Each structure stands twice: as C-alpha cells, then as structure tokens.
Amino acid sequence: MKTRAITGFVFVIVMLASLLLGPYVFTGFYIFLSLVCVIEFFTLVKTTGIRPHRSIGYVAALIIFASVAGKQFFVYETKWLLINIPLFFGIFIRELFKKSTLPFSNIAYTFLGLIYAVVPFIFFFSLVFISGSYNVHLALGFFLMLWGNDTGAYLFGVKFGKTRLFERHSPKKSWEGFIGGIFTSLVVGFILSIYFTDYALQHWLIMALIISCFGTLGDLVESMFKRSIDIKDSGTILPGHGGFLDRFDGLLLSAPVIFVYLYLITY
Structure with missing residues (x-):
C-alpha cells in the first residue's frame, strides 16, 4: 500500500509538471507515453503467440504523432x-x-x-490545442475529472457496491461505484467551471459525464483485453499500479470523444 501511494504521488507530480512546463515539454512527454503504451501492447500481444510488426509500428507511431504535433509549432501541412x-x-x-x-x-x-495505444494520446494532445493555442486548463481539467471519477467510483463502490457492473471482466466494479464516479466527476466539473471560464458550466458538466462514462468503458475494455490473455497488469514499470496502459485506460476511450465534443462546439 505504501509503495502504491508513493508511486501514485510521484505519478501525479510528473503529470502536473508535464502540463505546467509548457507546450514543448507536454508534446515530448505525450509522444513518450504513446510509445511506451504501444510497446506494452505489442509485448502483451506477443505472449499469445501473435507477432505484431513492432518496429514498423513504432516508426509509424512516431511519424503520426510528430506530424500532428508539428502542425501546432511549424507552418506546414500534415503531409x-x-x-x-x-x-x-x-x-x-x-x-x-x-x-x-x-x-x-x-x-x-x-x-x-x-x-x-497511440491515436487516443494524439486526440488528447489535439484537444489541448483545439482553440489554436496551448490551453493547460483543458488538460488539467480533463485529468482532474478523470481522477475524480476514479476516486468516486472506488469510494462509493467500497461503501455501497452490491450490483456488479461487468463481473465477467471486472469483478470489483459496481453500478453504485459507477454512479458515484459520475457524481464526483460532475462536482469536479462544477468547481472547474468557477475557476476555468474557458467554457460555460454546461460544457464542463457534459465533459465530466463523457469522461465518467467512456473512462469507465476504457477501464472495462482494458480489463477484457488483459483477461483474454490471462494477465493481471499490463506491466511492472509503475510499482503498485502496473503498467502505463493500466494508468491511462480511462483516457484511451474518453479523450477522442471529448475532442469530438469540443470540436463540435468550437467550430
């Protein structure tokens, strides 16, 4: 438990630092994260006897992310x-x-x-620049609502959880925890709307709802993937927390949907 708490604290500090140190650090950090996640994915798949083309996959991941990122800093098309x-x-x-x-x-x-493992990070990167400039409020707000959902789901699940959500894939998750996570995320969204006035209250609340629903879905999908290959964690790089895919499973499905929503209300 102590190891998990220390790892979690360091993880949060690193995540916040990547946001607050500016767009170049943010970009480099998320290119790194996407590569680590795709490496984890290919490594896990390889244990089943399937042999994905890892070297080509890594090069393609770099080119895709660098092309999208480069458009934010340099004047050229994503050709x-x-x-x-x-x-x-x-x-x-x-x-x-x-x-x-x-x-x-x-x-x-x-x-x-x-x-x-790569495209969701590109969507997350893109939503931070969706207004045309680096908007740390969106990135920070996204993670605060996601962490709020995870915390609420855990606390409400432990206290009130009785009805299993998808027991076959994640035995510990409950409908009570899911509803508690939505409630906590909405509270965080409400608080964010007071301090971050980039978007109106209703948009923060809708984003909180999207993050709760699709973040939970992302968690369940990753659990389904791990159970299909009979492993507990996606890696061991984060002591007490597993791998990077374990830590970012909530982002993988929610970030693309949040980007689409923000794009629709922005343009």
Missing part, C-alpha cells in the same frame, strides 16, 4: 502522414516473407496497437 502509406504496405509485404500460421492476426494487431 508527412503520407509516409505511413508505404509503411503500412510494408506490414503486408513483410508478412508474406514470414512463416506464420496467423498472418492476418499479426497484421491486425499491428494496426490495433496504433489505434488503441
């Missing part, structure tokens, strides 16, 4: 994304030369790694 086209064809070509009994599984999990 560098086109480099991924021959890379993606390369995945199919390499598979032709491999003696694998599951060629399309290897190909599919390569693409899934990029979609599941």
Whole structure:
C-alpha cells in the first residue's frame, strides 16, 4: 500500500509538471507515453503467440504523432502522414516473407496497437490545442475529472457496491461505484467551471459525464483485453499500479470523444 501511494504521488507530480512546463515539454512527454503504451501492447500481444510488426509500428507511431504535433509549432501541412502509406504496405509485404500460421492476426494487431495505444494520446494532445493555442486548463481539467471519477467510483463502490457492473471482466466494479464516479466527476466539473471560464458550466458538466462514462468503458475494455490473455497488469514499470496502459485506460476511450465534443462546439 505504501509503495502504491508513493508511486501514485510521484505519478501525479510528473503529470502536473508535464502540463505546467509548457507546450514543448507536454508534446515530448505525450509522444513518450504513446510509445511506451504501444510497446506494452505489442509485448502483451506477443505472449499469445501473435507477432505484431513492432518496429514498423513504432516508426509509424512516431511519424503520426510528430506530424500532428508539428502542425501546432511549424507552418506546414500534415503531409508527412503520407509516409505511413508505404509503411503500412510494408506490414503486408513483410508478412508474406514470414512463416506464420496467423498472418492476418499479426497484421491486425499491428494496426490495433496504433489505434488503441497511440491515436487516443494524439486526440488528447489535439484537444489541448483545439482553440489554436496551448490551453493547460483543458488538460488539467480533463485529468482532474478523470481522477475524480476514479476516486468516486472506488469510494462509493467500497461503501455501497452490491450490483456488479461487468463481473465477467471486472469483478470489483459496481453500478453504485459507477454512479458515484459520475457524481464526483460532475462536482469536479462544477468547481472547474468557477475557476476555468474557458467554457460555460454546461460544457464542463457534459465533459465530466463523457469522461465518467467512456473512462469507465476504457477501464472495462482494458480489463477484457488483459483477461483474454490471462494477465493481471499490463506491466511492472509503475510499482503498485502496473503498467502505463493500466494508468491511462480511462483516457484511451474518453479523450477522442471529448475532442469530438469540443470540436463540435468550437467550430
């Protein structure tokens, strides 16, 4: 418990520092996070006998993220994304030369790694710049509402949890905890609307609701993935917390939806 608390404290400090030290540190940090997460994903998949094309996947992840990030700092179009086209064809070509009994599984999990572990971080990065400049309020607010949801779900679940949410995938999660997480996230959203006036109260509350629902869904999906390959944690890099996929499972599905919502009300 002590190790978990220390790791959690250091994790929060690092996350806050990445936001407050400016857009360049923020960008580099999230490129790093996306790479670590896709490495974890490919490593886990490999234990099942499937062999995703990791080297191509890592290069593609860097190019995709760097192309999107570069548009925020330099005046050029995201045409560098086109480099991924021959890379993606390369995945199919390499598979032709491999003696694998599951060629399309290897190909599919390569693409899934990029979609599941890299693209969500790109959406999170993009929503911070959605107004045209670096908006630390959005990034900080996102995590505060996400952490509020996790904390509320845990506390309400421990105190009142009786009805299981998806016992087959996550035995400890309950409907009572889910509702408690929504309530706590909404409270955090209300407080944020007082201090961060970038968006009106109703938008902060809608974002809180989205984060609670899709953050919980992301947690359940990651639990389903881990159970399908019979592991407890996605990694051991964070003592007491598992891997980076374990820590960011709530972001993976909620960040794209938040970006879409903010895009719709901004443009």
